[in-house]
Amino acid sequence: MAKKIKEVANIAGVSVRTLHHYDEIELLSPKKTADSGYRLYTDENLETLQQILFFKELGFPLKKIKEIISSPSFDRREALKLHRKMLIEKRRRLDQMITTVEKTIQHSEGEIYMSNKERFEGFDFSHNSYEQEARERWGDKTVDESNAKMGNMSKEEKNDLSAGMNSIYTKLAALRHTSPASEKAQAAIKEWYDFLNKIGSYSLDAFKGLGQMYVDDERFTKNIDQFGEGLAKFMCDTMAIYADNNKK
Amino acid sequence: MAKKIKEVANIAGVSVRTLHHYDEIELLSPKKTADSGYRLYTDENLETLQQILFFKELGFPLKKIKEIISSPSFDRREALKLHRKMLIEKRRRLDQMITTVEKTIQHSEGEIYMSNKERFEGFDFSHNSYEQEARERWGDKTVDESNAKMGNMSKEEKNDLSAGMNSIYTKLAALRHTSPASEKAQAAIKEWYDFLNKIGSYSLDAFKGLGQMYVDDERFTKNIDQFGEGLAKFMCDTMAIYADNNKK
DNA sequence: ATAAAGTATGACGTAACGGGAGAGTCAACA
DNA sequence: TGTTGACTCTCCCGTTACGTCATACTTTAT
Numbered sequence: 001m002a003k004k005i006k007e008v009a010n011i012a013g014v015s016v017r018t019l020h021h022y023d024e025i026e027l028l029s030p031k032k033t034a035d036s037g038y039r040l041y042t043d044e045n046l047e048t049l050q051q052i053l054f055f056k057e058l059g060f061p062l063k064k065i066k067e068i069i070s071s072p073s074f075d076r077r078e079a080l081k082l083h084r085k086m087l088i089e090k091r092r093r094l095d096q097m098i099t100t101v102e103k104t105i106q107h108s109e110g111e112i113y114m115s116n117k118e119r120f121e122g123f124d125f126s127h128n129s130y131e132q133e134a135r136e137r138w139g140d141k142t143v144d145e146s147n148a149k150m151g152n153m154s155k156e157e158k159n160d161l162s163a164g165m166n167s168i169y170t171k172l173a174a175l176r177h178t179s180p181a182s183e184k185a186q187a188a189i190k191e192w193y194d195f196l197n198k199i200g201s202y203s204l205d206a207f208k209g210l211g212q213m214y215v216d217d218e219r220f221t222k223n224i225d226q227f228g229e230g231l232a233k234f235m236c237d238t239m240a241i242y243a244d245n246n247k248k
Numbered sequence: 249m250a251k252k253i254k255e256v257a258n259i260a261g262v263s264v265r266t267l268h269h270y271d272e273i274e275l276l277s278p279k280k281t282a283d284s285g286y287r288l289y290t291d292e293n294l295e296t297l298q299q300i301l302f303f304k305e306l307g308f309p310l311k312k313i314k315e316i317i318s319s320p321s322f323d324r325r326e327a328l329k330l331h332r333k334m335l336i337e338k339r340r341r342l343d344q345m346i347t348t349v350e351k352t353i354q355h356s357e358g359e360i361y362m363s364n365k366e367r368f369e370g371f372d373f374s375h376n377s378y379e380q381e382a383r384e385r386w387g388d389k390t391v392d393e394s395n396a397k398m399g400n401m402s403k404e405e406k407n408d409l410s411a412g413m414n415s416i417y418t419k420l421a422a423l424r425h426t427s428p429a430s431e432k433a434q435a436a437i438k439e440w441y442d443f444l445n446k447i448g449s450y451s452l453d454a455f456k457g458l459g460q461m462y463v464d465d466e467r468f469t470k471n472i473d474q475f476g477e478g479l480a481k482f483m484c485d486t487m488a489i490y491a492d493n494n495k496k
Numbered sequence: 497a498t499a500a501a502g503t504a505t506g507a508c509g510t511a512a513c514g515g516g517a518g519a520g521t522c523a524a525c526a
Numbered sequence: 527t528g529t530t531g532a533c534t535c536t537c538c539c540g541t542t543a544c545g546t547c548a549t550a551c552t553t554t555a556t
Binding site: 252253254264268280284285286287 | 532533534535536
Binding site: 081105 | 305336
């Protein structure tokens with residue numbers, strides 16, 4: 001039942017070193033036999049590996065993959081369905097590339113003219129909608145950006161920021177038993193949205209996604225609920241309504 | 249006509265830094281204005297960039313790409329046609345991956361059973377036929393490895409090696425009118441396989457592929473048939489059988 | 497029982513850029 | 527005509543995802 005490393009490597013088509021690496025960074029850590037120290041992979045480990053390779057195929061860095069699959073809100077089935085969509089999208093791009101190559105061949109045979117833009121159609125691998133969707137769903141670049149910005153700030157600036165945050169949290173906490181759709185709640189959440197956009201840049205979708213994280217990820221929930229029990233949930237709802245109302 | 253770096257980056261969907269990098273390693277070096285030192289890209293540069301990105305998409309390291317496109321024997325049109333084939337192959341693999349995902353979804357819903365091998369179908373990105381073809385066409389790693397190892401050897405060692413080769417060739421030549429599946433032929437070819445793995449490292453698939461080359465590439469055929477007419481063909485058949493028999 | 501094959505843990509190497517610093521260049525607008 | 531903001535240049539260090547030894551122990555096959 002439990003497989004040794006080479007066998008797993010062969011089945012999955014990766015190197016032994018890769019599996020060592022995944023263990024090192026704690027992305028995929030199998031059990032080890034007490035006596036020999038050998039890594040033993042279960043079938044569940046194999047499933048996880050499959051997931052990892054899917055995400056890798058889609059261009060996610062290992063760090064992000066780790067976050068995603070170890071997140072408490074990670075839903076395997078949902079992920080698979082998104083995978084399918086993204087793969088189909090990828091195939092569409094591939095088709096476009098094939099068309100591009102065919103045009104290039106014809107062009108080289110003098111049959112047609114080809115513009116420079118056409119030359120690179122299908123290559124745009126980073127800016128597509130489903131990957132965007134995935135980034136929003138599972139925590140994304142904007143968060144990294146904020147963190148980076150925070151890193152560059154002076155202590156004083158951080159204090160200002162933290163004061164601002166606290167005041168908004170407190171304001172929201174006071175409203176947390178009213179309706180998320182109320183004018184007051186919406187006004188307060190707008191403050192929050194504007195505030196966030198000082199340190200990062202959030203689309204409305206990202207904002208809504210962030211709200212979802214507040215309840216999905218217990219690290220957030222715990223932090224936020226310090227200002228009042230149920231605040232995370234209230235903010236999540238309020239943010240969702242705000243986002244939906246403000247879409248053109 | 250001549251474009252500045254940002255414009256090129258935008259058209260091709262790569263970063264400015266990437267173009268800087270390609271200039272550094274002399275993969276793609278545009279002209280520079282004498283006065284400002286700015287890089288100026290011509291339309292020909294753009295074409296080359298397109299080729300580079302194609303090869304990159306197929307997983308070639310930049311070093312190899314440089315060799316390929318700067319080789320005097322490099323034929324743009326031929327390369328494009330192979331590109332198309334490889335892209336189509338890639339789409340096939342992608343289709344397989346999509347099937348795999350769909351199966352996994354059904355599996356997770358308890359509708360079907362799924363074997364471990366099935367789990368990873370479509371992922372095997374390094375061992376496919378067209379990429380193999382490309383590697384053979386434009387020089388491949390195993391050959392480089394052998395060359396490197398050969399380079400490190402003393403004259404004496406080389407002589408030993410050459411003696412070993414000759415003795416195996418002679419042995420095989422003597423058997424070339426018997427059946428490739430016979431015990432003797434298989435034993436002799438195993439010697440050959442082991443021998444090759446002293447200087448390189450050949451998987452069974454690579455071994456089989458090598459055998460195919462013996463008949464496909466006349467430089468090999470000529471060389472081998474010096475030991476007896478038809479030896480190349482005989483070895484090819486014997487190697488294929490050996491490879492197939494030894495896959496567990 | 498002894499060799500061959502597999503595995504483990506470091507530690508260093510590599511490829512393909514990313515990203516910032518510091519300084520010069522260009523284009524447009526006031 | 528000056529200046530401002532977007533581009534560009536050349537270092538140069540950092541990062542990701544492993545590759546590649548070296549060295550030592552364990553398992554498997556003969």
